[in-house]
Amino acid sequence: MGKEPAAPREQRHSQLLRGVLDLCLLALIAERPRFGYEIVEALGESGLELVSEGSIYPLLARMERNGLADTYRAPSPSGGAPRKYYRPTEAGLAELEAGRTAWLAFRGAVDQALSAGAPTEDTPEEGK
Amino acid sequence: MGKEPAAPREQRHSQLLRGVLDLCLLALIAERPRFGYEIVEALGESGLELVSEGSIYPLLARMERNGLADTYRAPSPSGGAPRKYYRPTEAGLAELEAGRTAWLAFRGAVDQALSAGAPTEDTPEEGK
DNA sequence: TTCATTATCTTGCGGTGCAAGACACTCCTG
DNA sequence: CAGGAGTGTCTTGCACCGCAAGATAATGAA
DSSP, X not given: OOOOOSXXXXXXXXXXXXXXXXXXXXXXXXXXXXXXXXXXHHHHHHTOTTOOHHHHHHHHHHHHHTTSEEEEEEOOTTSSSOEEEEEEOHHHHHHHXXXXXXXXXXXXXXXXXXXXXXXXXXXXXXXX | OOXXXXXXXXXXXXXXXXXXXXHHHHHHHHHSOEEHHHHHHHHHHHTOTTOOHHHHHHHHHHHHHTTXXXXXXXXXXXXXXXXXXXXXXXXXXXXXXXXXXXXXXXXXXXXXXXXXXOTTSOOOOOOO
């Protein structure tokens, strides 16, 4: 005993983000160059409020290392540490496009799987 | 170089499944009791073809251990090892309901985040 | 100088999908 | 009766990654 997860409900969110978080980042920096802090806020506005900096900085660094994004620095206009702006490379844009497709397919598959045994089930799917 | 993952594209699928796979299983056994092999096939029909037995048996066992599902055995009608049927408990149904809600919220958030910098958009970003 | 603000980066932990393979039960054939 | 094939279940070990927590850095104001 004592090995209970204790918070299985909130943990689901963490697991859900996997495999999609990098895509979201790519989409965000594809819209326009952004820096870390800004991205956290942008994600929050999308409804992904639980994403924190500890999640995205390593991810951003990995993307840069893998050649999906490149960066440049610029001083902070409001005083403070200089900002590091991220912007997708060609490879990054390609990855984003592939990822969008994968997400759409996955989303459809999960929707269908979850519709099984749904409570609102009038869906009179023909008997096979 | 030389430490590249080699297959980042196919790996995304694995990561996407996290946090949702248990929900799919719950939905499937909520529709009617099912056994392992059957579940793999059902998932495949939904589009989740890459899910293999190595993924779901441990998951099924975990759900049983956590009181989300209970089981009973029945002989295989077509000869072979006896089947182990899974069916959700009350707690399992509650978890399924909560999970559906979480999935819907997450899905919307990701859709919105991914719509940023979409190619179909007139992206009027000026050349800086 | 010292402090507050803004922002980036690192470490260690914990959860989990999956490939690979071992094991179990039943029927069929000779 | 023995052997084989088909059908299902279960276990081990690994690799991946989000995240809490905290360290670090740069700038401007008091």
